[in-house]
Amino acid sequence: MDPRKLRLGFIAATAALALAFLLPLAPQSPPLSAHPIVWPIVGAAGILFLLAARLSDQRATLPGLAGATLAAAASLVLLDDAAVAGAARAGFWMIVMACWLSAALGVVNLAGTHQVRGKLQRALDLLVPLLFGLTVFYLWEVAVRGFGVPPVLLPSPSAAATRFIHSLPTLGADFVQTFVRGVLAGYFIGCGAGLLVAILAHRYAFLGRGLLPLGNFFSALPLVGVAPIMVMWFGFDWPSKAAVVVLVTFFPMLVNAIAGLNAAGHIERDLMRSYGATHSQALTKLYLPAALPFIFNALKINATLALIGAIVAEFFGTPTQGIGFRISTEAGRMAIDMVWAEIALAALAGMAFYGFVTLAERATTFWHPSYRT
Amino acid sequence: MTSSSLALLLRPARTLRDHPLVARYAPVLTMVLALVAIWYVAAVAMNWSLVRDGFEREETPYAMSDVLAGTMDAERPLLPAPHQIASAFLDSVFGYPPLAPRSLVYHSLVTLSATLLGFLLGALFGIVLALLIVHSRVLERSLLPWIICSQMVPVLALAPIFIVVLGALGLHGLLPKSIISAYLCFFPVAIGMVKGFISPDPLQLELMRTWSATPRQVLWKLRWPASVPYLFASLKVAVTISLIGAIVAELPTGAEAGIGARLLSGSYYGQTVQLWSALVAAAVLSSALIALIGLIERETGRRMGAH
Amino acid sequence: MPKPSLSIPDEPIADHAPRRLVVDAQSISLTFDTADGRVEALSDVNLQVAEGEFVSFIGPSGCGKTTMLRVIADLQQPSSGTLMVNGMSAEGARLARSYGYVFQAPALFPWRTIEKNLKLPLEIMGYSEIEQQQRVERYLSMVNLTGFERKFPWQLSGGMQQRVSIARALSFDPALLLMDEPFGALDEIVRDHLNEQLLQLWKSTGKTVLFVTHSIPEAVFLSTRIVVMSPRPGRIIDVIDCDFPAERSLEIRETPEFLKVAQRVRNGLRAGHSYDE
Amino acid sequence: MPKPSLSIPDEPIADHAPRRLVVDAQSISLTFDTADGRVEALSDVNLQVAEGEFVSFIGPSGCGKTTMLRVIADLQQPSSGTLMVNGMSAEGARLARSYGYVFQAPALFPWRTIEKNLKLPLEIMGYSEIEQQQRVERYLSMVNLTGFERKFPWQLSGGMQQRVSIARALSFDPALLLMDEPFGALDEIVRDHLNEQLLQLWKSTGKTVLFVTHSIPEAVFLSTRIVVMSPRPGRIIDVIDCDFPAERSLEIRETPEFLKVAQRVRNGLRAGHSYDE
Amino acid sequence: AETVTIQLKWVAQAQFAGYFVARDKGFYKEAGLDVTIKPGGPDVAPPQVIAGGGADVTVDWMPSALASREKGVPLVNISQTFKKSGLELTCRADTGIKKPADLKGKTLGVWYGGNEYPFLSWMSKLGFKTDSSPGGVKVIKQGFNVDPILQKQADCVSTMTYNEYWQVIDGGYKPSQLVVFKYEDEGVATLEDGLYVLEKNLKDPAFVAKMAKFVKASMKGWEYAKAHPDEAVKIILAADSTGAKTEKDQKRMMGEIGKLLGDADGKLDVKDFDRTVATLMSGGSDPVITKKPEGAYSFAIYEAMKK
């Protein structure tokens, strides 16, 4: 990153900390200098920012992030003070801003690091989004607690995390019910069916012309309307959720797979023709490999849709288990921290699922221009 | 009718079978007929025990044919017969003035407006996001995982709170619904377009490099046209998702009007056939939207020399 | 400029008579319908090729050589005319896997290594694993690419890719070879080497070869007959027999007979051009 | 086989001295890291090209000619060595749009018509509409493709596509031309025609040209210097000066001087090959 | 005029006739109020809306209100519209269920989302486990209709006297073929529709005065609706934007709602409140409220009304 911008940024962060000493923290709170533990932490953060500003190159990342951590700690300690929580004023927000600014600079600086290779690069690839996420969660936490947002609207991430840890058995059972049973089964059937129909449509023009509009038609059925019908047909347990997932994943796969099957080049098709290759040979050796980038596109989109689909379907009738069941009931009892714990569970499961698909994509479509370097 | 199908009509054909219009619509017709036939059989099979139980509860003597007839016009069937749906659909589309609350046209329009706005917002946002991701390594690394994460959050769970917050900000009516719909549909566009934007042939990218084209020129003259196949595949997926999103979003906004409201009240008041015709309306709507995108795709392809 | 579009060589064809016709094209025409008008790529082309012949096509860029090969390979349907390949329809011949085709561009599959690219037709035609491996080795070494088995196409230079595509077409040993400028991207030494290899192969196996080239010496050196074409509409304007002894070496390129034939080809070629130089 | 890898022609270079160096490469090496080992594509290459020179690269397939051109064009970073182009870094020269590059493959944009493909660099460099139109006409007629403006690339033959790509590189009149086998897919007549056109252009505009070719006569006919390369690792094994009079015509290809130079090139080329024929 | 926004708990229907009638008949206008009625739905949580500033007053059930009170949104009951609970469990007679003890081992449809507490405390009173373990009952989360009983997926379903019960009847069952357990009769009834506001607003005399006018006008609306049910239904139907409501449904609903309404002034009976709290605190392993709520109701509005 441009060293001048970097320096300017860290100086701004230091200035914000200085302002925190001058401006009021909260209406009923003494100034920052009167908080025995907090002000030295803030001071230390300021010194680290100055150091980072002096270095203003790759090396600035470390003091910058360390300073950000200190500033974050200071602001969180302040929030434990009842006088500050819910009534924070400019002085407090200055600390938050300094933290955010230095964290952002640190992340940008880190992400711009090119020189490293191999394992270190992998670690960086993980670290950057992690730091980014931490910053977001930090901002969320201080915003909720600093402004005193009612917990029934939005809990603080720490509350949701606490709830998460205390409800692990429930979350585990919900995960099995929704993800392992409903999502996975539906995902495989839905994606498989989409691919199959795409292949048929590609192979037989007649079927293609006839099936495509019908495929469009059925996949356009809205989730909220279909879910109750599926419950009616397939019962309250996971098969009805899987059926909904089949419906939502079918179409993205169909559309993408057809686009993919048409992506094979013309000379390559001619080559297969010149070999008098059978359709199944052309399919496995040319059309499917050429379609892989598109198919993975659909697999990724479907990974998210399947999860949402299964969860939403659980709003319309379930046994007393599942992520969607829990979210809807806990929302009704205003246990929003539990709702967010379930959301976090869904997000974690979904991310892992997505990550898995991405790995598979990288392993099988390495040859695509988008991966070649 | 499009100009191309008009041209098809005018071109003489050797036999009826070879007529381009026949070639185009015969398959659809065949499939639809096959589907309807299967549907009838399924309707009989699925509604059978329901209707029989009904007769038994009434304690009236009944014959097989009575049950058979019953499966064709049950009031709360497991699967309504196609003609039931068709007549309910036609009735609710044409039976009332188009803007009456009982008319499906009215509800479809309500949903359509939220869908279109949501689709527009979502597609734009998705494309912009893809652009940012393709052009900035920082954003790619830090944003992408969280964008994916955002899609794992079930909207239906957050929609109510979301509506409340937007309401507190003074946003009512169309916009909150559209934003929920956009939230759902931007993702396929973003993912598809990231792929599309990085799909150009390396040789073509290098050519642009030799001319030291600016990133913007590379975008408009190479990445954008090269991503067109990905764009249309994404848009088709996005538009159906956007419709589904708009319908989902109608529930936490009080379900006052729109296809979602119709679905809810159909279910709530046990009007099964009504519910099905609302479903059909949704499917018709999104088929039409997909067809429209397909039309634009073909026209774009023609201009871009597709063969 | 020779006026009549000839389909039969000037010389008597008695010596060809007993041999089976591999390609028999009767007044083939092909017109492309494009958005801004029609392009007559082939116009009334007549061509008979007997088994074991080596026929080169030469002509200005865009005259229809590739199109002609594609028609024979049943990759494109002529607008009119009749065509028999190996006594069958072109489609029948294709389905019977009667020919190997080297395209003008390498057309390698990016997801397959060089080795796997070579194996592609062999897999399709159901060769055993061992047989596949043997052939890959044999033909890779023939085009001098041993050691590149595990590379991917984009890791090879243009000429190397083209050689892979040549090896691929030879690998399943088709009786009819359709080659569209196979040696265009190769340097003189490799080209000479491959010319000799091809000649060797042709002589020893009695294959029939249809060969598009832009190099007049190459055409004269390799062929039993040279077909000269002219563009818009694509027509055959000259057919030249050149029966050099079977045991020829590269040196014959300096002989007067050779140069005479080459000059005739050059004249035909020039006639087909619109340059007024 | 000549042992030393030469960077300076054998003859005195006094006449080049006052001229500006357009390319100055000092011990350039480039290694590709691939999954199954490293490929040394360039090894300790030294090359100085003065303004107004026409330098041809010739060498066996896969010896690193394309790689060398790509390094000069800043499409690939050398593993070691220093490189100046037009007195700037290679990147600076690229950003200053100092050169036009004709790739080995046509690399046309399939969604643009021929005309629009030609206009692409002109649009990027901000030429006016009228100027664009004029240049399209001029250069299309130069490669003899007038009338194909509205066709799409796939509607053109291989040679025609290659000619479009040549016209495209010339269209914005760069002072340095990097051409990678531009005439590979063309027949002799068109090739001769374009050779003359290129020579004409070079003479009248004083452009510097780096030219990869497989045709020895072509290299000898066009160049002021010929660089002969050998593969694995890619090295320069000979640099041959060939200062034929500026006003040469195609006929000089029959003169003994010409044939002598050609023979020297051929020898170098053969030395670089591993064939033992 | 002063503005008041009221958030309903459920979709606009005869259950909320009083407010619609008061608005339509101009009772609010007479009181100098400009009232906006926001319909609810399956995903609308009134406490969230009011906490987010989306409404001044909301119609909610007491379990939900007390739960949010414990979770930090101090809702206060200012008026109890419904004296009696309309919640019941409706079973098919052919399952052999005659008395609550027969429920053992049966599959029961229950509404969740805050509506499950009366059920849970009833089951804990009966000694039945609800986690599908042997010796208990099998609970399924029921959607917003009675399909599970019609499709025989459940032996009993939750119904309201004013809507779902009649859906079962419409589904082909005769009252004699059904066994109904009213929560009111089982001693586990909790208070249903009442009016709730945020506690901090009650400190503001202007707000109290406004609410006094509102409650008074609303009660007048309820009185009118009770006296003129047909007209009330007409008003509801005219306000219906979903076009799904039928006169038959709403008339029936109006009749049943009339039976649930209490005295004319709708003042909370503290005995009822205590019984509700007791029920909720006994709600099995996971009680909805853990401590006795203080200040969860207020008569301040009534005092202001008297002035």
Ligand SMILES: Nc1ncnc2c1ncn2[C@@H]1O[C@H](COP(=O)(O)OP(=O)(O)OP(=O)(O)O)[C@@H](O)[C@H]1O
């Ligand atoms: N798909 C197509 N659509 C329209 N015109 C085409 C198509 N393919 C080829 N043509 C036209 O047909 C003519 C003959 O093309 P062909 O590829 O056969 O030439 P060629 O002799 O192989 O040339 P080259 O030596 O340059 O490869 C050309 O004028 C070309 O523009």
Ligand SMILES: Nc1ncnc2c1ncn2[C@@H]1O[C@H](COP(=O)(O)OP(=O)(O)OP(=O)(O)O)[C@@H](O)[C@H]1O
């Ligand atoms: N991207 C790459 N990855 C790995 N190896 C490569 C890559 N590109 C080129 N090579 C290798 O570098 C060497 C030189 O290739 P280059 O393309 O420069 O050859 P060339 O002289 O242009 O040959 P040709 O005349 O066949 O075009 C070859 O051995 C090739 O395999």
Ligand SMILES: Cc1ncc(C[n+]2csc(CCO)c2C)c(N)n1
């Ligand atoms: C998803 C869902 N949740 C709860 C009910 C129960 N219910 C029936 S009527 C009514 C309105 C209360 O004022 C309520 C809450 C339902 N039907 N659907």
Ligand SMILES: [Mg+2]
């Ligand atoms: Mg060709």
Ligand SMILES: [Mg+2]
């Ligand atoms: Mg090369």
